[in-house]
Amino acid sequence: MSLIESLARTPSQAYLVVGTTAPEFAKKFAQHLFCPKECEHCSHCTKLNHGTHPDFTWVSKSGKRISIDQVRDLQQKALYPPVEASKKIYVIESVEDLSLEAANSLLKILEDPPRYLIFILLAKSTNILPTILSRCQIVKLPTPPRAQLEQILAERGLSPQEIEYLLSVTHGAMPDETLLNTVKDFFAKRPQLQKQLSELSDNELWESLTEKNLFVRHEVTGELLGRLEHYSSAQVLALAAALSKGDHDVIEFFIQEALYWYRGRLTVNNTHAVYALETALWKLQRNANMQLLLESLLFTLRQGLREASA
């Protein structure tokens, strides 16, 4: 029996769904509650798919957070019994987005909701207000194990080397269709690309960081990090300046990519590089001075590389 079926047998009043696939799970679960056959034809299923079901409400942040007014509004509307289904479902898209006031104001209705109401809260971790946590059934969605992914990919006709490469690019997550369709092609051209990249000048290489194709970006970052060890201080500063002018997304991608790159080359002497990268990611979300951030980060990284190879 699937998780959804076993949960739907005795639906509780509040769930906290944790995991990367939480939104999909919430939709699926709602559909199952409204139409246990998940037939895709009845009025429940069609309305859900079109986002027009009157008894299904998706609450996401307006502006930076989910405000207390949104929760108050929700409480008001929750008073009216469901129109079409036997249950009324509210999905709160991200518990982390609730403002402190909003979270507190959710507590009472979460504890004693009208009997037709079901809350599905989505969260990235269980590191949230304990009073919310203790009112919900917690559903942990497991990330699919690697072996399972490998099998799925093998069924798509990929060779073990291609799978290995693809998963290293997505860092173990399920790749999307575009990646799946292009990986064969790209994997064949990879040595050639790597050679081209190694011949690029520093400036050209830095510019290629904005490349759209994920595979190319992955290779560019690898090449760049490989060069970093031998950069002079002036070159590091120039790189920081060049990067900091770029898009927020590009910087974020670079740091994330570097994190995995370092993980592959971890020694006890350069663990501080990982901390530095994590801290940088955290500060990036908080409007830090981009150039200073990058300068300090890149110097730390270079130091880590030198120590590792010393």
Add this chain to the structure above:
Amino acid sequence: MAARLVWDQEVAGSNPASPTTLAIMTEAHEYQALYRKWRPQRFADVVHQEYTVRTLQNAVLSGQIAHAYLLAGPRGVGKTSIARIFAKAVNCLNPQRGEPCNHCEMCRKITRGNALDVIEIDGASNRGIDQIRQLREEVNFVPAEAKYKVYIIDEVHMLTNEAFNALLKTLEEPPRHVIFIFATTEPHKVPLTIVSRCQAFELKLLPPERIEKRLKEICEAEKIDASPKVLTAISYRARGALRDAIVMLEQLASYKGSARIEEHDLYEIMGLASEETVTEFLKALLARQGRRALEIIADLADRGKDLELFVDELIEQTRDWIIAHLDGQPPLEGIGLEPLITLSTQLLNLKRELGRAWEKRILLEVKALELAQGELAPLSQPTLLSAGAKSSKEKPIKRAHDEKEAQQGADPGSSSDRWTQLLAEVKRDRRGTVHALLLDGHPVELPDALRIEYDYDHTFHKESLEKHRKYLEEVVARVYGVRRVEIAFISGEGPRRKSKSAEIREKAELLKKTFGGEIVS
């Protein structure tokens, strides 16, 4: 405001039905969360809050009812339940030794939540001054049917400052027929001016045994088939909150249907690592087997376990070990208290860092590696680790630290342990100067004495330490037993660290290697 009241009653209206009241309720009930179904309806049903319950019950018995109560305590220990029972007890038409009868008209109305005079307000949603002003007006009307008008304000810590202040006058001298009950998880956010006008009660977290007992009762009544072991595991994992425990039980019951609930189901559904894994991981860290620790992490991640929860488990386990140690039952052979405390501190740091980490797995791996390596141990050469794009099982870690481990292990309960203990004692006594002086000394244990040696660079230290000889003798006696204390310059024999000049020379060599150039003098 009107809408709010309706809402409160609507919400509470769907609430009732403890086993005691189930019999008297005639309406058909849909499935209801177990913790609501099992909400206590009598003081006697409240678990583990004897002090609060007895005080309130006596107040009802003697008729000496205060006009305001504040119930404070962590989540899921019974604040709202007690407030509702109290509201019933004071208004019950047929009270039984301070307990509500749960049968009379009033009790049933309050249980159903449609009593006009018991008003439950969600303080977090109605937190402004306007709502409190409205409440102040309402307060003046006499109760419609009951003896007392009871205002239960839940989550009261979320009221705004203005709202609290607007409440002060009413709270100090409310009309005779009014009782306020405030409930909150965060009493420190309630202004002192409010607290001082209330009788305040601090509700306690429940001990696991009481939770387990309650769970057993629920299982029997609800015909849930659960192994005793899983109930024990749940009651420990609920960390003192009965609601958490009941929610877990319910989730397991719903997951298993009518099948028997076993302990491993709990681990599976909560994404928890089993106890063996936790113990094994900690042992690997303490035994400095970084590779083993990384394998365990890889395995957990592969099975989709929650790494943050795993760290929580590690912290709990370490804590248990430390307590066992303090009780005089060392849980692991050859592991002292000191490493456990260090480990615990590091894990707590890790927990904080993990909370905001983008890639939790990598951070955990890094930390595990550092812990397994030991913070203070200098490494002769970098230890390559495998946690690459491939699974970390494949490439081995170099054995460098294993050799070191063997060296360290050769000296059981060694003199260096005792030296560390001595330093710790000195620190605990807050003798900072002595501690600093000792740091540069080298202990040599002689049969009848402890000699603290200094090299010639540390003449100052040696002389300064002489001034503290009296204290030193006392503390040495505590750690080493009664001995003479000698403070001397370094002699030819005995373990000896590198001299300062040698250290400088080494650093210079390193600089030279890194930057080129030559050493001038």
